[in-house]
């Protein structure tokens with residue numbers, strides 16, 4: 001929690017005003033019991049009605065002032081802590097965007113969502129409660145005890161004893177709850193994950209008649225959460241009634257012992273009333289402080305989880321060392337030099353000592369069996385992952401020494417799984433290029449063979465796209481994703497199996513139109529279908545992470561066994577000859 005205090009610094013001014021208002025509120029609250037004693041001792045006992053009305057009116061004025069100050073303080077506190085929560089969320093999101101895919105996967109999207117939402121809300125509430133309730137507790141306790149001491153040292157000691165009992169009880173119970181709080185946040189992560197899987201995979205669940213099984217699975221996660229939350233509440237359910245009993249016993253003892261003192265002439269009746277009010281105030285603030293201690297372990301756990309992301313030192317820096325390849329000749333444009341790559345946690349490398357060169361103005365296609373590492377090659381170009389050894393160079397420069405922003409600015413990436421953002425079709429084109437013009441959009445849509453479809457829609461480019469592009473077919477999503485990459489006019493195009501959902505006719509038309517578009521760029525085309533890549537100037541055949549053959553379709557048909565096998569399985573005798 002202390003580490004996150006830096007997010008309060010933009011609100012220093014308002015925090016100071018809040019503290020002053022809080023101090024004024026405490027002063028007013030502590031003054032009221034003294035006035036109560038005066039109204040009884042000097043007004044009621046002496047039958048001085050004028051004084052009763054005078055002190056009563058003054059008490060009313062103080063009560064109104066305390067209420068006003070309290071409203072102002074609550075307003076300030078809400079604005080400060082809501083702002084702080086927004087700033088932490090924004091920092092966390094920014095950080096999550098800067099992580100490598102491996103680092104991001106350490107937390108996972110579900111945990112990241114919980115951290116960005118519920119965890120920050122808990123932190124926000126924790127800070128708010130700490131300043132509004134925990135901070136005044138010791139001040140009120142000390143000041144209240146001193147004032148009580150001035151009325152009766154013996155009864156002040158009684159109040160102090162009650163305080164000690166309440167503190168011991170709270171620390172004991174709080175320590176039991178602390179462990180359970182940490183578990184609650186992890187369970188929230190799990191609920192998020194199961195819910196996301198269920199909602200995203202709703203069609204598969206229904207198609208396989210797994211609704212009942214999934215229902216049981218979600219119920220189990222809810223039950224686990226509820227069970228732990230109930231255990232926490234059971235622990236605290238004991239605390240508050242016990243505190244109330246202690247407070248009432250304290251009041252009874254003040255009345256009994258104070259009554260004896262009044263009878264002995266050592267105290268006045270008004271002082272007993274003041275002492276009861278002091279005891280009530282001290283113990284009430286103590287209880288409020290205890291409430292905060294209840295919230296605090298959870299907020300502390302959440303702060304730990306948020307700091308875990310914010311403090312993560314990206315291991316990217318290791319790969320960012322400048323290389324001695326800068327001096328290499330300008331062309332060829334994209335090179336893989338002895339690249340070896342292994343996924344985090346995997347037993348062996350996916351790519352082994354892989355080398356190839358992709359020239360400018362030519363299409364380099366990558367084909368191979370499933371799991372041979374084609375998509376992995378595609379995702380290494382924009383540096384979604386860092387390689388373990390070797391180099392990937394663009395214009396002779398190692399991509400590890402480029403800033404990610406500059407590198408990705410030069411690449412038009414079309415992922416294997418098309419993804420559209422919610423908004424309009426136009427918004428999705430703007431994801432490709434912020435200041436894209438309508439002419440550029442139309443041109444890209446023409447090449448991607450999607451313009452006729454968009455024109456046929458009632459709202460054209462303003463048509464709404466639902467979450468993930470759910471209201472478009474697989475082929476339409478693929479073509480929109482391709483068009484989105486085309487508007488960028490990048491130096492390197494990476495199409496990761498991006499034509500798989502297109503029919504053969506559209507696939508051929510698209511490739512033909514693309515030829516002119518990519519003539520000043522490097523085009524990497526990952527595909528499963530031979531028909532998609534047979535026109536490529538260079539085809540790389542991949543087998544278990546190694547290059548098994550390189551050449552044109554004809555060359556490979558003549559001398560690459562793996563390619564021949566793929567071709568035989570997909571092409572007719574006529575096409576093969």
Ligand SMILES: Nc1ncnc2c1ncn2[C@@H]1O[C@H](COP(=O)(O)OP(=O)(O)OP(=O)(O)O)[C@@H](O)[C@H]1O
Nearest residue numbers: 343344346350368369370371372373374375376377
């Ligand atoms: N994030 C990941 N973590 C661990 N292993 C992975 C990850 N992604 C892929 N792999 C593994 O790496 C290997 C290569 O995967 P890749 O997706 O590159 O294959 P591919 O040739 O594109 O396959 P396909 O044609 O089926 O899409 C596979 O064995 C896969 O299990």
